[in-house]
Amino acid sequence: MTEPETKKRVAFAATGVANLASIMAAFRRAGAEPYLAKDAEDLATASFAVVPGVGSFGSAMAALRDSGMDEAVVDRTTRGAPTMGVCAGMQLFFEASEESPGVLGMGIVKGELRRFPPSLPVPQLGWNKVWPEDSDPTERSSAGEARSVSQRLVHDGWAYFANSYRLTSLPDELSGSWAEYGESFVAAAERPGLLLCQFHPELSGPWGQSLIERWLKQTGGEA
Numbered sequence: 430m431t432e433p434e435t436k437k438r439v440a441f442a443a444t445g446v447a448n449l450a451s452i453m454a455a456f457r458r459a460g461a462e463p464y465l466a467k468d469a470e471d472l473a474t475a476s477f478a479v480v481p482g483v484g485s486f487g488s489a490m491a492a493l494r495d496s497g498m499d500e501a502v503v504d505r506t507t508r509g510a511p512t513m514g515v516c517a518g519m520q521l522f523f524e525a526s527e528e529s530p531g532v533l534g535m536g537i538v539k540g541e542l543r544r545f546p547p548s549l550p551v552p553q554l555g556w557n558k559v560w561p562e563d564s565d566p567t568e569r570s571s572a573g574e575a576r577s578v579s580q581r582l583v584h585d586g587w588a589y590f591a592n593s594y595r596l597t598s599l600p601d602e603l604s605g606s607w608a609e610y611g612e613s614f615v616a617a618a619e620r621p622g623l624l625l626c627q628f629h630p631e632l633s634g635p636w637g638q639s640l641i642e643r644w645l646k647q648t649g650g651e652a
Contacts, residue, residue, distance in 0.1 A: 437645055440466040440475035442502065444518060445492040447481035452515065455631035459642045469497035473504050477645065482517030483591065486542070487529030489517055499535050506537050509622035511647055516592065519618075519625040528594050538603065538618065538625070542594040549611045551593035557608045559588045559616045559628065562599075581606075582643050583617040586636035588628035590616075595627065622647075 439461045441449060449465065456463040456479075463479075466472035480502060482489050493499040502522075505512045514522050523534045526542035545551050561581055583606040595614035599605040608616035608628075618625040624644055630637035 436460060436462040437477060438475065439463045439477040439479060439645075440472050442466055442472055442478065442480045442498045442518070443492060443496060444480065444482050444489040444521075445484075447518065448483050449481065452479070452481050452629075452631040455638060455641055456645075458638060459645055461645055466498070469501040472498050473501035475510075477511045478502070478505055478513070480512070480514045480518035480521060482515065482519070482521065484517055485529065486517060486520055486526040486534070486594070487532045489521055490529070490532055490534060493521065493535075503535055503537060506623055511644065512623055513644060514625045515631075516627065516629055519627055520594065520596075522623075522625055523596065526594055537623075539600050540596050540598065542596055544594050546611060553590050553592055553610045555590065556587050557590050557610060557616075557628070558586075559583065559606050559608050560585050562605045562607060582619055582624055582640060582647075583626075584636075584640075587633070588616065588626075588630070588637060589632040589634075590628045592627055 439456050441453065441463060443465055453463040466475065472478055502512060520526055520542050521534050522537045523540045523542060524536045525532065525534055527544050528542065545553065561583060581604055597614055599615055599618055603618040603620050605615055606617040607613050616627050630640045
C-alpha cells in the first residue's frame with residue numbers, strides 16, 4: 430500500500446496587516462499545510478515561508494522587526510530557502526516605500542516603492558494583465574547556472590491587484606514580470622528561492638492557484 434504524501438508545511442510571517450484566511454485557504458487547496466510561524470526561529474527553519482500583507486508598509490515592517498522575523502527572512506533569502514512575499518509583504522523586501530517616509534524595509538533587494546501618479550485613482554483594485562519581461566532564452570541565476578525563461582514561476586496571465594504603490598525598475602539579479610496601470614510597473618520579481626508578487630495569487634483564480642502550486646514544487650537552500 431502506497432504511503433500518503435506528506436503535506437508541505439508553509440510558515441506565514443505575522444505582519445499584522447494580512448488577510449491570512451484567504452491566502453492560507455489557497456495553500457490548502459494546493460495540498461500544503463499553512464500555519465502562522467510562532468517565532469523568528471520557526472520562520473527561519475521552515476521549508477517554505479510566506480510574508481503576506483494588506484496594508485501599511487510602516488506597520489508591517491514594525492511587526493516584523495518587533496518579532497525578529499525580518500532577520501529570519503533575510504537569513505532565508507541568503508540561503509536560498511523558498512520564500513514568497515505578497516502585495517505589501519512583497520514591498521517589505523525592498524529598501525523603502527514612499528508610503529512610510531523614514532522607515533527602512535528589509536533591503537534584501539535594491540529599490541524603493543513609489544505611489545502611482547496623482548492622475549490615477551488609487552488603489553489600483555482589480556484584474557490586470559501580467560507578462561514576463563522579454564529576455565534572452567537563458568539567463569544566469571545567482572548560482573551561475575543557466576536558467577530557461579520557461580522555468581520562471583510567473584507566466585502570462587491575469588492577476589488581481591490591490592496596490593497604491595509600485596516599483597518601476599528591477600535590479601539585474603532578478604527576473605521581472607510586468608503589468609500596466611497608467612505606466613508599466615513590476616508585477617512580480619523572482620530568482621531561485623525567492624518569489625515576490627505585487628498581486629494577490631490567492632485571489633487570481635486558476636492562474637494564481639497554479640502559480641502557488643508551481644512555487645510549492647521548487648527546492649531551495651537548506652532550511
